[in-house]
Amino acid sequence: MKDTNLPDGWIELPIEKLAQITTGSRDTKDREENGEYPFFVRSQTVERINSVGFDGEGVLTAGDGVGTGKIFHYINGKCDFHQRVYLVHSFSPAISGRYFYFYFRSFFYDRIMSMTAKSSVDSVRREMIADMLVRLPENPREQNRIVEALSDADALIEGLERLIAKKRLIKQGAMQDLLTAKRRLPGFSGEWEKTPLGDIGPFVGGGTPSMAREDFWKDGTVPWVSSSDVRIGELHGAERLITNAAVKGSSTRVVEHGSILFVTRSGILRRFQPVMINSVPVAINQDIKALLPRSSAYSPRYVFHAAVASGDQILRDCMKTGTTVESIDLNALRRFQINCPQDQAEQDAIAAALTDMDAEIQALETRLEKARQVKEGMMQNLLTGRIRLV
Known part of the structure; x- marks a missing residue:
């Protein structure tokens, strides 16, 4: 029976009907500092390794640890992965791998938290993934439009994160120079x-x-x-x-x-x-x-x-x-x-320069927070069909 809450042209299926689920065979100690391939462990940090445990398109998430329900990776190529990392792969023609990545990343944590009385989840069982229902438009073009919109939002966020990191490094260098007299502001020599x-x-x-x-x-x-x-x-x-x-x-x-x-x-x-x-x-x-x-x-x-x-x-x-x-x-x-x-005017000038840098970083952080909020709203609306890109 059709779910009357689904938008026209949308379906809802469990993950086990949309893809295959497996776990890795590696341990964290298998990582190689300069390995050729990505090595996915139970962390947002991607390690490196020289072995290949998978070659294709997939979505990975931690099976236990502090990042349970919060760590997600998309891969399309060769990689290997930890024995307590789940890989969802071999997607059916009904769903785009990138669409699944955004949907899974948006709703999996809420699903597993609804299945425990505790404030956190210690580990993920296979059925927690397999039985999760995914809403998706039947039209692949609509899925692709959703993916493009969310990818653009991700790109904006990642760009702001990189810019903030760069500005922080510049400010750190300025502090090291200006607060030790290695570099003097124009007009001061006391x-x-x-x-x-x-x-x-x-x-x-x-x-x-x-x-x-x-x-x-x-x-x-x-x-x-x-x-x-x-x-x-x-x-x-x-x-x-x-x-x-x-x-x-x-x-x-x-x-x-x-x-x-x-x-x-x-x-x-x-x-x-x-x-x-x-x-x-x-x-x-x-x-x-x-x-x-x-x-x-x-x-x-x-x-x-x-x-x-x-x-x-x-x-x-x-x-x-x-x-x-x-x-x-x-x-x-x-x-x-x-x-x-000794010249207070020089103190004031140095403080003003560093304060201006702080203000610039704060403005960027405010933009970043707003971008994250906008993206969150986009995911809630686009991945449920409340807003249609048709």
């Missing part, structure tokens, strides 16, 4: 000096208002910053808001805009040193230390960029040992030195 962060201003910490006090949290207006809010860049607010009563009645502290916020206690310090400069007044908790630039000799934005560039060195020089949670030694942080031009 002396530089090493300055301890503690000479720039005092460090202050905060606290957490009582969660039992409803009047501390209900209808809050003051951004309350914890370590989860701080990464790298400019801070415009926080996930949680507190009231003025909480500010007055707890150990939290409000710091004015232009403060430099360091995460000093968090597991994230295993990976990098989060540093931000706040554009609005915020309250901070006990895991944050704020440097309050008091001396007119130092540009807050310059100090921020210098601290970001020194993140790895801060972790090496200031990390406490023997603590349960990774922590920064505040006295060591106060002693930590950054390179500073």
